[in-house]
Amino acid sequence: MKEKKLREAFLRAGARLGPDPAGRNRAIAPLFRAAREKEIRYDPGWADLLRAQMSGIPAAVWAAQFCLLCALPLLEWALERYTDLEGWQVFPALSVCMAAAGLLTVQELAGHFSHRMAELEQSCYLNLSQLWLLRACCLSGTDVILVLALSGLRAKAHGFGMFAFAVYVLTPFFLSNLIFLSVFRNGRGRGRAWFGGAAFTGLSVCAQCVFPQIYDRIWLPVWTGILVLAAVCCGMQILSLCRRMEGEIVCWN
Amino acid sequence: MLELKLDRVTKRFGTKIAVDAFDHVLSEGVYGLLGANGAGKTTLMRMLCSLLSPDGGEIRFQGERIGEMGARYRRILGYLPQEFGFYPEFTAERYLTYLARLKAVPPRLLPEKLDEIWELTGLADVRKQKLRSFSGGMLRRLGIGQAVLNDPDVLILDEPTSGLDPKERIRFRNIISSLGKDRIVLLSTHIVQDVEFIADEILLLKDGRLKASGTPAEVMQKARGHVWKCLVDEGWAGRLEERWPVSNLKTVGDQVCLRIVSAEKPVPDAAACEPNLEDAYLFFMQEAENGREKQGIAQNAPAGRRG
Numbered sequence: 001m002k003e004k005k006l007r008e009a010f011l012r013a014g015a016r017l018g019p020d021p022a023g024r025n026r027a028i029a030p031l032f033r034a035a036r037e038k039e040i041r042y043d044p045g046w047a048d049l050l051r052a053q054m055s056g057i058p059a060a061v062w063a064a065q066f067c068l069l070c071a072l073p074l075l076e077w078a079l080e081r082y083t084d085l086e087g088w089q090v091f092p093a094l095s096v097c098m099a100a101a102g103l104l105t106v107q108e109l110a111g112h113f114s115h116r117m118a119e120l121e122q123s124c125y126l127n128l129s130q131l132w133l134l135r136a137c138c139l140s141g142t143d144v145i146l147v148l149a150l151s152g153l154r155a156k157a158h159g160f161g162m163f164a165f166a167v168y169v170l171t172p173f174f175l176s177n178l179i180f181l182s183v184f185r186n187g188r189g190r191g192r193a194w195f196g197g198a199a200f201t202g203l204s205v206c207a208q209c210v211f212p213q214i215y216d217r218i219w220l221p222v223w224t225g226i227l228v229l230a231a232v233c234c235g236m237q238i239l240s241l242c243r244r245m246e247g248e249i250v251c252w253n
Numbered sequence: 254m255l256e257l258k259l260d261r262v263t264k265r266f267g268t269k270i271a272v273d274a275f276d277h278v279l280s281e282g283v284y285g286l287l288g289a290n291g292a293g294k295t296t297l298m299r300m301l302c303s304l305l306s307p308d309g310g311e312i313r314f315q316g317e318r319i320g321e322m323g324a325r326y327r328r329i330l331g332y333l334p335q336e337f338g339f340y341p342e343f344t345a346e347r348y349l350t351y352l353a354r355l356k357a358v359p360p361r362l363l364p365e366k367l368d369e370i371w372e373l374t375g376l377a378d379v380r381k382q383k384l385r386s387f388s389g390g391m392l393r394r395l396g397i398g399q400a401v402l403n404d405p406d407v408l409i410l411d412e413p414t415s416g417l418d419p420k421e422r423i424r425f426r427n428i429i430s431s432l433g434k435d436r437i438v439l440l441s442t443h444i445v446q447d448v449e450f451i452a453d454e455i456l457l458l459k460d461g462r463l464k465a466s467g468t469p470a471e472v473m474q475k476a477r478g479h480v481w482k483c484l485v486d487e488g489w490a491g492r493l494e495e496r497w498p499v500s501n502l503k504t505v506g507d508q509v510c511l512r513i514v515s516a517e518k519p520v521p522d523a524a525a526c527e528p529n530l531e532d533a534y535l536f537f538m539q540e541a542e543n544g545r546e547k548q549g550i551a552q553n554a555p556a557g558r559r560g
Contacts, residue, residue, distance in 0.1 A: 115340050119304060124355035126355045
């Protein structure tokens with residue numbers, strides 16, 4: 001009897017109270033907030049992506065890159081100070097440094113494959129092709145900025161002008177990048193192809209010593225044309241490799 | 254409810270068909286993909302990870318083609334490749350941090366997430382060590398750690414236990430089992446025991462085709478009546494082995510106890526026995542072999558003792 005009365009009283013109270021949407025929302029809001037904070041997915045911005053890539057490049061690569069680029073002004077200064085070389089004669093040496101810097105960049109990009117990370121990286125939100133583009137931009141961008149800075153500092157000393165100095169130094173950099181990217185794309189796993197690429201790069205530097213007249217002012221438009229062409233081809237080569245990565249290239253492993 | 258639907262998925266490499274019209278629907282749970290080397294497991298998994306595009310058919314996640322989802326699909330994907338790569342100069346912590354960035358894990362959640370991974374994999378003590386000093390088992394554990402770093406809805410593990418010692422394999426199985434509650438876990442292996450205890454469903458793959466599927470009990474049930482045990486002398490054991498798949502062979506004195514998978518009684522005195530998953534695997538693989546001569550020996554077989 002008592003139980004029945006209690007039950008009726010409870011139901012009456014329940015009907016009177018009814019639902020309280022505002023109170024419900026107030027009670028649930030902290031739970032939703034906590035859930036949002038726990039949300040594991042987010043969209044990284046460009047700054048996040050760049051920071052992530054810069055930190056992903058091993059310190060040894062940055063150090064090697066830095067050493068090579070520091071060697072440029074030192075070499076250039078030493079050649080001028082301690083030898084009787086003419087202005088143009090320092091360029092082959094600088095070209096070797098820049099070609100080596102280019103090789104370092106390509107080697108770092110190829111590292112994803114040699115360490116068998118390509119397949120795993122391709123399955124990530126930021127996949128291998130995006131990662132490649134970012135890394136190529138980070139590494140090559142650093143090289144180009146430093147070369148331009150060097151050009152600004154030292155161009156006058158040689159009487160070439162900043163533009164010509166930059167063109168003479170950047171051309172071997174982009175050419176070596178192009179050669180090694182082509183070898184990477186078509187001759188992966190073939191030692192001879194890499195050797196051929198290195199030999200070709202070396203020969204192209206020697207050609208500058210044998211034919212010093214190519215540094216005459218008259219040839220500057222040709223140099224500029226080659227530089228632009230090599231830079232465009234490099235970009236196309238990287239984009240083409242990125243497109244192939246969307247297909248089967250990552251399964252080379 | 255998660256759903257990953259494979260609809261007549263086909264992949265060719267030149268003239269070879271690696272995966273042939275694979276049909277299946279995966280939902281939450283652990284799936285064991287069993288098949289011999291070269292059966293098409295890795296190709297299928299690569300397609301599920303959107304690393305390869307199918308030549309025919311389509312793969313849909315929650316009704317949407319994964320190729321069209323692109324980064325949205327990769328965001329909910331965890332993958333452990335068969336050949337797990339790593340940068341030897343990286344420490345375990347740096348490696349996971351690097352991959353967490355690629356997987357777009359929010360930086361503010363990363364410390365908490367890493368703690369979870371260390372606990373899951375038992376690698377907390379070695380997190381500052383370089384990966385070049387890691388053993389195969391430690392690397393595999395790190396591999397599964399990176400695969401679950403982004404709390405994926407779809408987890409693909411390609412032969413995760415290959416090269417592990419028995420203790421590591423058991424540990425690994427337990428980890429995978431705990432991960433399958435609220436996500437799709439597809440695990441490929443050619444080691445039958447790896448999936449026997451943890452898979453909710455087994456998919457048997459042969460020459461790129463799905464030969465059978467079902468719970469381990471269902472798959473074993475299908476092989477019932479096709480598993481025999483017999484005791485024969487050594488000469489006959491060799492001949493029987495040539496004729497039928499033998500799932501177990503044990504020498505008992507001067508005789509040999511064989512466990513044979515066959516549609517018919519291999520020798521008159523053979524006794525039918527309950528199939529295990531290895532038997533079922535051999536049964537389906539044998540069934541797939543076309544044009545195989547299966548008869549002729551029973552009539553000439555000697556009277557053996559029951560084992």
